[in-house]
Amino acid sequence: MTIELSLQAPSPAGLIWRVTRNESPAGDAEREEILAEPGFGQYFTDHMVDLCWSEKGGWHRPRVQPYGPIPLDPAAAVLHYSQEIFEGLKAYRHDDGSVWTFRPDQNAARLQRSARRLALPELPTDLFIESIKQLIAVDAQWVPSNPEESLYLRPFMFAKEAFLGVRAAKKVGYYLIASPAGAYFPGGVQPVNIWLSTEYARAGHGGTGAAKTGGNYASSLLPQAEAYEKGCQQVLFLDGEYIEELGGMNLVLVKKDGTLVTPASDSILAGITLASILQLAKDRGLAVEQRKVSINEWRDGAASGDVVGAFACGTAAVVVPIGKLMGEEFEIVHEGPESSELAMSLREELTGIQYGRVEDRHGWMLRLDA
Numbered sequence: 195m196t197i198e199l200s201l202q203a204p205s206p207a208g209l210i211w212r213v214t215r216n217e218s219p220a221g222d223a224e225r226e227e228i229l230a231e232p233g234f235g236q237y238f239t240d241h242m243v244d245l246c247w248s249e250k251g252g253w254h255r256p257r258v259q260p261y262g263p264i265p266l267d268p269a270a271a272v273l274h275y276s277q278e279i280f281e282g283l284k285a286y287r288h289d290d291g292s293v294w295t296f297r298p299d300q301n302a303a304r305l306q307r308s309a310r311r312l313a314l315p316e317l318p319t320d321l322f323i324e325s326i327k328q329l330i331a332v333d334a335q336w337v338p339s340n341p342e343e344s345l346y347l348r349p350f351m352f353a354k355e356a357f358l359g360v361r362a363a364k365k366v367g368y369y370l371i372a373s374p375a376g377a378y379f380p381g382g383v384q385p386v387n388i389w390l391s392t393e394y395a396r397a398g399h400g401g402t403g404a405a406k407t408g409g410n411y412a413s414s415l416l417p418q419a420e421a422y423e424k425g426c427q428q429v430l431f432l433d434g435e436y437i438e439e440l441g442g443m444n445l446v447l448v449k450k451d452g453t454l455v456t457p458a459s460d461s462i463l464a465g466i467t468l469a470s471i472l473q474l475a476k477d478r479g480l481a482v483e484q485r486k487v488s489i490n491e492w493r494d495g496a497a498s499g500d501v502v503g504a505f506a507c508g509t510a511a512v513v514v515p516i517g518k519l520m521g522e523e524f525e526i527v528h529e530g531p532e533s534s535e536l537a538m539s540l541r542e543e544l545t546g547i548q549y550g551r552v553e554d555r556h557g558w559m560l561r562l563d564a
């Protein structure tokens with residue numbers, strides 16, 4: 195292995211990054227083949243970031259190293275008590291070849307909030323952003339240039355300490371891996387069907403619903419499987435009679451007059467896509483309501499024509515119109531162009547900003563390769 199010091203300046207936190215190049219990276223032809231049809235989450239770039247934290251030493255030993263297995267003691271706390279959090283964001287290639295990401299400060303802040311809830315150490319925002327720049331510095335050629343494609347960035351942190359006692363771990367690892375992502379809807383955006391789960395909940399008050407943590411996903415897998423059986427692609431979770439969100443995406447109702455209504459709850463995950471879409475809607479002079487929304491409000495609104503459509507949103511799929519919400523004994527159907535018009539136009543504007551086709555008037559984009 196050749197070891198070289200990064201050519202970049204020491205990180206703002208004063209840590210020196212050690213960069214170990216992958217000696218057998220994917221060849222140009224292999225990478226090109228992968229980038230021609232990346233799918234989602236199946237292929238990974240040649241390198242990863244690895245940072246350690248200990249109670250005594252704080253954050254230390256920032257490294258970029260070849261992508262590969264993480265050695266883990268069988269008693270590592272994460273394997274037993276799920277002390278784990280993650281993030282998801284994307285790197286976009288603009289037409290001039292430059293590489294950008296979208297609102298990484300928001301992901302950093304959310305990782306800090308998740309860390310607090312899971313009793314993990316908070317990673318400073320400058321180190322979070324530096325970790326992304328360091329990975330892009332060695333793996334930039336993995337950022338696809340096809341339209342609607344991106345390099346999905348997956349930062350995550352977990353309890354590494356080998357100890358079976360139940361308490362917050364004193365040894366933690368932070369990692370960043372990256373995976374090229376194809377267009378979420380290769381044949382053009384299609385409305386999805388959603389299953390309303392009344393048997394299972396995703397989170398409860400005072401629980402971990404507002405943290406991006408693996409446990410929330412683990413508990414969504416069984417209801418997700420139920421949704422597939424019913425012919426649906428995603429699950430909508432409730433808190434009693436009130437709408438929460440999907441397993442990994444936030445939900446928005448669209449009213450006849452263009453008002454967007456989205457649930458407010460302390461047990462849903464504050465999506466950055468959601469916040470950005472709501473901002474773009476406000477910029478257009480549309481009203482935005484963040485409040486409790488009951489399932490009956492949606493059902494009655496759809497019946498009366500007051501609610502014309504609904505969409506889900508999140509980093510991976512951006513914005514997805516909902517064609518149908520199916521439950522045990524009922525169905526809400528949104529069809530016709532008017533049901534997805536506003537969702538699609540907001541989607542176009544947001545992806546326009548992300549891919550550098552639309553002016554970034556809120557200063558959301560950060561260049562990664564310069």
Ligand SMILES: *Cc1c(COP(=O)(O)O)cnc(C)c1O
Pocket residue numbers: 282406439440441442443444463464465466467468507508509510
């Ligand atoms: C990540 C996530 C979202 C979407 O958040 P974005 O920042 O828009 O990607 C929504 N719900 C859950 C449960 C999530 O984990």
